[in-house]
Amino acid sequence: MHPAPKPVLRPANPRFGSGPCAKRPGWSLHALENAFLGRSHRSAEGRARLDAVIRRSRALLGMPDGWRLGIVPGSDTGAVEMALWSLLGPRPVDVLAFESFTAAWAHDIVAQLALPEARVLAAEYGVLPPLAAVDWSRDVVFAWNGTTSGVCLPGTDAIPAAHAGLAICDATSAAFAMRLPWDRLDVVTWSWQKVLGGEAAHGMLALSPRAVARLEGAPPPRPLPKLFRLTSPGRSASGGRLIEGIFAGDTINTPSMLCTEDALDGLRWADGIGGLEGLIARSAANLAVIAAWVERTDWITFLAAVPATRSSTSICLRIVAPWFAALPAVEQARAARHLSGLVEAEQAGYDIASYRDAPPGLRIWGGATVETADIEALLPWLDWAAAETRLAFAGKTAAG
Structure with missing residues (x-):
């Protein structure tokens, strides 16, 4: 055996990591020159820029009217955990575990939330769990695309058009690169650092009207830290009011306005390429x-x-x-x-x-x-x- 000849041509951008991902073509620090720095994110302009990320993301993804979209702490992980801790409990739950992150959601549902009727539908890396075995009368937790396994759902028909439970979808490596069937989903999460090449630490949480009704109809059957709270206390035991500010740029904690400017740059680039x-x-x-x-x-x-x-x-x-x-x-x-x-x-x-x-x-x-x-x-x-x-x-x- 003899050494192989070494190639000559190298990629112009050799960054192929799965998060944080490559910046958009042509990106430089000049894209951040107008970042809203040294000012409060709760000022009128600060809120406006955060809201612009929300509005542009909604429009780019074709999110239906009636859905709420908010910026939340902790990247996609924070967004998923907010959904799990705030929404799960009223119904039994199925969770599809076919790579490392969905296995983590399954662990939290079974070991941390300790939901008594939880079912874990597991599969080895490279394949999906049997979709025919999913009970859609339950809440169902799944990833649209397994970031660590390279396996994604085969399409819209993977989810029935009518389902009694909530479809809770971790879409962090699918959003902006795959078509998501919004009419069949109830919770969708992603982070800034994937398909649009943004910076880390910020997550996006999208809630359908059905998910909002669940939140407002009954309080979570467990204590929640401030970072997870999506509702304010109601006047009765029936639940609380959705904190609408979260879905209009009034974030739960202090976001990075530098990362916000970078997210806006990625969204503008996306609009410019079709x-x-x-x-x-x-x-x-x-x-x-x-x-x-x-x-x-x-x-x-x-x-x-x-x-x-x-x-x-x-x-x-x-x-x-x-x-x-x-x-x-x-x-x-x-x-x-x-x-x-x-x-x-x-x-x-x-x-x-x-x-x-x-x-x-x-x-x-x-x-x-x-x-x-x-x-x-x-x-x-x-x-x-x-x-x-x-x-x-x-x-x-x-x-x-």
């Missing part, structure tokens, strides 16, 4: 390039075996080369890290290792801020690194 359809098309083109490469490459394949469930954002791949399969599990993990480390050392692709809880392999962010040309430039480096890794791990088979 809105939601333009964003979806860019992400789909990135997946298509990787799919064509996988088709002609014998050492790697998609972690998601079913094409209809393959993510166009968090594109997860597993190594299937015979030399890799012959390694002990511990050596497979080392070999995968070695491969991604070689690419990073050459400044050809950063943060492409699979998530720490996922099977050893690669994860390439294909969201809308990533240029397809950069993914095309990355792929020869992956082939080169795979050949180099095979040489480095020669002879370390299970039998050896």
